[in-house]
Amino acid sequence: MMATPNGKNNSKVPTSSNMNPKVYRAEYAVCGELSIKAEKLKSDLVNGVSHPFKRVVSCNMGNPQGLNQKPITFFRQVASLVEYPDLLKDENIELTLKLYPSDAISRAKFLLEHVGSIGAYPHSQGIPHIRENVAKFISERDGYPADPANIFMTQGSSAGVHLTLQMIVEHPNVGIMIPIPQYPLYIATLSILDTKPVPYYLDESKDWGLTLIELQRSYDEAVKEGIETRALVIINPGNPTGQCLTEESMREIIGFCRRNKVILLADEVYQTNVYQPNLHPFHSFKKVLKSMGPEYEGQELISYHSISKGMIGECGRRGGYFECEGLDPSILEQIYKISSISLPNVQGQIMVDLMVNPPKEGDPSYEQYKKEYDDIYVSLCNRAEKLWGAFNTLEGCTCNPADGAMYLFPRVRLPQGAIAAAKKKGKTPDQFYCMAMLEATGVCVVAGSGFGQVQDTAHFRSTFLPQPELFDDICSGIKAFHAEFMDKYRDYSRL
Template identity: 45%
Template sequence: MVVDKPASAGHSDASNGKTEDGLKVTKPARPKTKSDASTDACHVSEATSDHSHERELESPTPAQDDGHPAGVCGPILTIDDVPQRIRDTEYAVRGAVVARSWELAKQLRDNPGSLPFSEIIPANIGNPQAVGQKPIAFNRQVLACVTNPHLMDQPGLFPADVVSRARSYLKSFPSFGAYSHSKGIPQLREDIARWFTKRDGILTDPEHIMLTDGASPAVRTVLELLLESSRDGVMIPIPHYPLYSATITRLGGRAIGYYLKEEDQWGLDMGELQGALDKARQAGGRVRALVVINPGNPTGGILTRQQMVDVVEFCEREKLVLLADEVYQDNVYLDEKPFVPFRRVLADLSSPLELFTFHSSSKGVTGECGVRGGLLHAHNVDEAVIEQLYKLFSISLCANTLGQAMIASILTPPEPGSPSYDQYTRERRAIFSALQRKAILVHRKLNEMKGVSCQRVEGAMYAFPRIELPPRAIEAARQAGQQPDMFYCLQLLEHTGVIVVPGSGFGQRPGSLHYRMTILPEESKLGGVLDRIKDFHDQFLAQYS
């Protein structure tokens, strides 16, 4: 017999949960909370005797407040149960504007002609092959061979240097369907170490390189090393790629923003850096590291060598680890402002500063985003810390092996005189030249619009124009419950089909409004896209002026 009684019924024996008359009492383990309400209907009592075990449901009760029928459990995990740091995490690049674009894309498929445009233009994200860029043959051919080795037995199907490269990869790692070393396939790391040595003029240990599924997991894992509590902070540029703020929030740390100088091609202001650091420390924060994105995302700016020297000296003086996001190092469009690796600057200064460098197959001129190839290099980092990094990466076993082969083949291209060299050079030059022309076009056309100002697109894949909106537009945004730049970007999408990202998703100075757009749409379409943006902008200003 099973009896549910209040704890006060009879004298209880705390050790076995029985009253003096031998009846079992179901005792509440803890006071009820909000999340218990939905589980009352499926409360189970258990009775144990010397001869049997009995499990019974309580008598049926009316339907619960959560809408579930009597006797059926409600949700155990609700939004209220999700940690606050997760709910606070935001990633604007795939936020509300993109979500609305999916709805509009479906409408176009289901009801062609129902919208004032015929296609969605994704100018929100650095995803080159999604907007028409062709892959470079050499890299894809190497991947084809390592995934299908029998293709190498067909005479003349692939150039000899592709076959030679694939065979060398397979000799060290016979099956790309297997797990690899958690740092990455050793030969690929050795090849990449030689690339680093050539680029920076410093001998590179392959054991300090870890291959990752794009650069994002590398960033996240380094931030895990740095953030122990909510006191711990990392300095990030404003504006910045929101991977950093989102990951810091997700890990329970604090993002400490420092503003870039828009009027100086989004350059660094050392006074701003020092002020942001001092303010964070005065508020009780423990500042652990500084993030620099060079070339800049979303700004397209490139740091001068002197600015980089200032950053290194600042980090040395303030005892900060330096995180250098250099994934756009091949996207540099001005001869007078070349890309300089932070590692080379450290070497020139004989600096002992700890440096983590990130790189990716997704950017540059290859745009192999979906393959997910990336790397992390640790310079001047304690071997015991590198062991901890290795441990964290080993939890997920390894990065995908095709991504590893992709980043390695990108960084070690065909040599001059090899069978693939001429085609590789033509393809690379064509993509880069188009990016250069598009960077100039986007900068010019945006600055022709009333109330819009845009710094030069010196590098990366983006423009970050500043927009001046009329007071009536700002009031309309407030009434819609939206930030003004979000309101503008949503209206742009609804009228043109062009997806851009509100500047508030990257951070911006109070009182300023921006949006980020890529320069990636096909060259044959980009002029028309910019014309559509201009027509919308003029109509928007007329409507709200």
């Protein structure tokens, strides 16, 4: 029932039936039904309600510190000092030096000179000094110059993606190309912005690779439907797929954007989560674009980066940036205006500064920083491989290795009996399978349908972030559950 100004009824305003339908339709599987159930199970265990497991493991989010990854000490030391500048005063410095290394102290002093107080509103585009360091980092990474005027600090990449997509959506018939499978932020944001997703499929059989043919098919189909495609989203390294694009493939993608006059939106938040750096290194789209010469000058690109992932994993802090390349100056002004309304928090920016400018060789904190960073990296490689191995032993399950990012996205071929049982419960087969896994093992993953998948296939996404000592337990739990599940619903026709 809808309320009207002349004949109001008794229904509330708003309810789910007269609220914003674009918001109502938005889905965000990462924190959906499974995650709510996992929270419930956690509190059950605290309250003494027993389940077939002793702990719930949240493999549904890329939340390293939520799974006990230790933060980088140097970064936290600086963050701690800028919170309480009295520690830097002459009368305290002797004591402070017993608790903090000298380079953390000098970095904190230097940052405070530029930032003032971390409790003050920052510059709308982000603290100028920190944007300069970001530009320097990008130039050194890519070998091509970057301009602080084209960099905008954000409350994490999600906020940056929302802000920039919002700019592009002229009317409801604008289309945005997104990969399938994709990180559900994209499809949710497109729903809220009332614009058309134009899906292109990654090829599971080719390590989740991306072909020009598929991009063109996707674009052409949208044209037929009267959709005006304005942007192409790429996630590299991929989420949930873990693929790292080759330079050749990136050139093709840029060529495609150029020919079709679409802006390229490159989600590069996993750029340091790369586990086969020789075979499958990370290349930034900025670098590849710049290497393509003057013919590609002016091609529009927005690249996103974040403090939430990598070896840093400071996602609770909300920090990141995006760099704009080739954008019309009038749009940069508009981005500035919208950034002013929703300013990025300062501690997040401090962490961006540390990410792009960590301790250097010879600095007092370098050895410890390097060791912590490398230990996390090596451990992530090992955990990725271990979980990948486990998934590939499951009956009917195949899983590409993770070249990058923090996830595996195995395909499971489920028996018809399970598909029928899912239907009866009003669930997709993958949701049904994942809920059964959660209830049996306490491991919370995300069903593939939340990311999109080829019709009549079933997948799930799991991070490989849990602490190493839990891994044997997780793997054996999933193996036992899977075998039992398959037996329960066994027949010979599979999805």
